[in-house]
Amino acid sequence: MKITDIRLGMLRVPLKTAFKTALRTVNSTEDVVIIVETDSGNTGYGAAPATAVITGDIHGSIIEAIRTVIKPRLLGQDIADLNHIIRLIQGSIMKNYSAKAAVEMAVYDLFAQLYKAPLYKILGGGVPKITTDLTISVDYIDKMVADSLSAIDRGFETLKVKVGKDIGVDIERVKAIYAAVEGKALIRLDANQGWTAKEAVYALHKLEDAGVRLELVEQPVKAYDLEGLKYITERVHTPVMADESSFGPREVIELIKMRAADIINIKLMKTGGIANAIKIADICSFYDMQCMIGCMLEGSISVAAAVHVAVAKSDVITKIDLDGPSLCAFDPVTSSVSFNDADITIADAPGLGITAIEGLEMLA
Numbered sequence: 001m002k003i004t005d006i007r008l009g010m011l012r013v014p015l016k017t018a019f020k021t022a023l024r025t026v027n028s029t030e031d032v033v034i035i036v037e038t039d040s041g042n043t044g045y046g047a048a049p050a051t052a053v054i055t056g057d058i059h060g061s062i063i064e065a066i067r068t069v070i071k072p073r074l075l076g077q078d079i080a081d082l083n084h085i086i087r088l089i090q091g092s093i094m095k096n097y098s099a100k101a102a103v104e105m106a107v108y109d110l111f112a113q114l115y116k117a118p119l120y121k122i123l124g125g126g127v128p129k130i131t132t133d134l135t136i137s138v139d140y141i142d143k144m145v146a147d148s149l150s151a152i153d154r155g156f157e158t159l160k161v162k163v164g165k166d167i168g169v170d171i172e173r174v175k176a177i178y179a180a181v182e183g184k185a186l187i188r189l190d191a192n193q194g195w196t197a198k199e200a201v202y203a204l205h206k207l208e209d210a211g212v213r214l215e216l217v218e219q220p221v222k223a224y225d226l227e228g229l230k231y232i233t234e235r236v237h238t239p240v241m242a243d244e245s246s247f248g249p250r251e252v253i254e255l256i257k258m259r260a261a262d263i264i265n266i267k268l269m270k271t272g273g274i275a276n277a278i279k280i281a282d283i284c285s286f287y288d289m290q291c292m293i294g295c296m297l298e299g300s301i302s303v304a305a306a307v308h309v310a311v312a313k314s315d316v317i318t319k320i321d322l323d324g325p326s327l328c329a330f331d332p333v334t335s336s337v338s339f340n341d342a343d344i345t346i347a348d349a350p351g352l353g354i355t356a357i358e359g360l361e362m363l364a
């Protein structure tokens with residue numbers, strides 16, 4: 001099975017409601033879709049959103065990295081040589097993790113198709129059913145409480161509450177949501193780098209003293225501020241998770257050595273794809289550290305790839321934040337992964353099992 005062509009398209013899907021974090025506000029998912037064709041007639045799919053504020057990637061850079069750098073190296077490659085192709089992708093260009101992730105997942109899709117098995121089985125097997133949280137965007141307190149209650153009505157049992165704005169209002173936001181959902185849902189916070197280390201310790205102590213039980217707090221401080229992350233981890237009971245501070249295996253090893261965080265958030269758009277995501281899971285497993293698998297604001301093609309990884313690495317990936325498709329108004333993709341609000345399941349089809357994508361605009 002040899003690669004004969006790589007084509008690109010754009011897939012845009014409106015959100016149910018605006019997605020608001022400390023870093024940005026977005027109203028739709030906009031993914032670069034990659035289609036890898038082979039001489040056997042098999043097609044592999046991948047996708048990547050442009051999350052400039054986190055990865056530095058924009059649509060143009062993703063498209064150009066794939067078109068001008070990665071594609072020429074991959075044409076003619078035999079899908080059976082998976083590790084060789086991964087090395088070609090990862091060594092082709094510095095950074096550009098979203099572009100690498102999109103291409104790599106399409107290659108993994110084909111590799112699993114070669115052996116006629118769902119991707120998660122090729123990655124080690126597991127039970128093909130996981131449960132995701134839902135993100136509650138940072139907003140007026142009443143709106144966040146209403147959104148949290150509506151998420152519970154939809155069946156979500158874990159809410160990822162966005163904070164990281166004004167520290168005083170953030171504390172009130174979390175208290176109000178906790179009072180409304182206590183006993184009905186678990187709360188995890190994501191400050192998306194919005195606090196200083198001292199603010200984070202102050203806020204978390206206030207919440208802990210008020211009896212607010214949080215599952216974890218994600219990326220309270222700036223991505224580069226590993227000392228700040230460590231300062232918080234050493235002072236609060238709430239487990240601290242690194243997101244923007246950990247991209248690939250190197251950062252994860254550094255965080256573990258420093259004891260700067262309790263949990264690592266793995267995202268394919270930060271790792272540059274599946275191979276590094278698995279390496280991180282294995283490193284964390286070795287050090288008895290738990291992981292979350294998360295997503296950017298992205299649609300169901302790339303999130304499906306993360307679902308396969310989550311299933312295969314469920315021993316160490318114990319927390320799931322794969323709610324991109326649940327935030328969308330509809331899912332234009334037909335695949336073997338079904339996103340039913342909190343419940344995500346994989347049916348028994350080869351690879352990622354993608355059979356149709358409605359509304360895909362092919363790029364010239």
Ligand SMILES: C[C@H](N)C(=O)N[C@H](CCC(=O)O)C(=O)O
Pocket residue numbers: 021023024051135160190192243294295296297298321322323324
């Ligand atoms: C969508 C997901 N639940 C999420 O919140 N991801 C963010 C980054 C999303 C973005 O800005 O695209 C995160 O975990 O920081």
Ligand SMILES: [Mg+2]
Pocket residue numbers: 190192218219243244265
């Ligand atoms: Mg985060």
